[in-house]
Amino acid sequence: MRFDIITIFPHIFDSYFNESIIKRAKEKKMVDIRIHNLRDYSRDKHHKVDDKPYGGGAGMVMQVEPIVRAVEAIVKRQVTRDKGQVKIVLFSAKGKPFNQKMAYDWSKKKKNIIFITGRYEGIDERVITVLRVLGFTIQEVSIGPYITTDGDVAAMVVVSALTRLTPNVINWNSLEDESFLRKVLSREVRSGQLEYPHYTRPEVFVWPSAKRKGKGKEFRVPKVLLSGDHKKIKQWRGRHWK
16 A cells, blocks of 8 residues: 655654554555645745634645645556546545544555645645545545544544555454454444454463462452463453454
8 A cells, every 4th residue: 555644744753654554555665655745835935834724713724726736746647647546545534434434444445545644723624625526536535533633643643544454464364353353343343443462471360469468468469361262262252352
């Protein structure tokens, strides 16, 4: 997959995208992540990309023209210019909550996703209207019921979720994991929970402060996980899926 991120702080992504799994995925060319400075697409001599909101109110609003120009320039530089293969994601507090099912669907159906990250009070609403008129698929997305200082951190979250679903980025056990993922997605709709409890060594953990208080409490790994019975372990995980 290819990810294009439009931002006014392009270097904010340097650390996160150059570590661990995402770094390896980039090096092996499993994903292509490109960062675009929105100010490069401003016609203003000072590279201004925001202005005061009509109707009054605090803060500034990001302008239409630089964003639309950035999107069109990105698409023109791509090998494939099929707008049907491009999805535009605009991060917004009023957007649809991002979830694992969306990540799975996008990873299967889209080759290129362009992320528009906002700042200040938000983005001029006409960005959505104009891009749709130009034939693009655009969706407003939120990463949670809260407001962050910017959309850059949201872009990192979504790129991370999509990258791990890219073939060979993580060592999946093919059909078994594919089946497991489908079950996860069906459960997610009902519960919103995507994980069961995990444990590792030591088998018994005693917190020193508990001893000093005379409790000597032991925290043990559930016996079923030590049994080696994979069928029972699978059943236990299913029951403890929160």
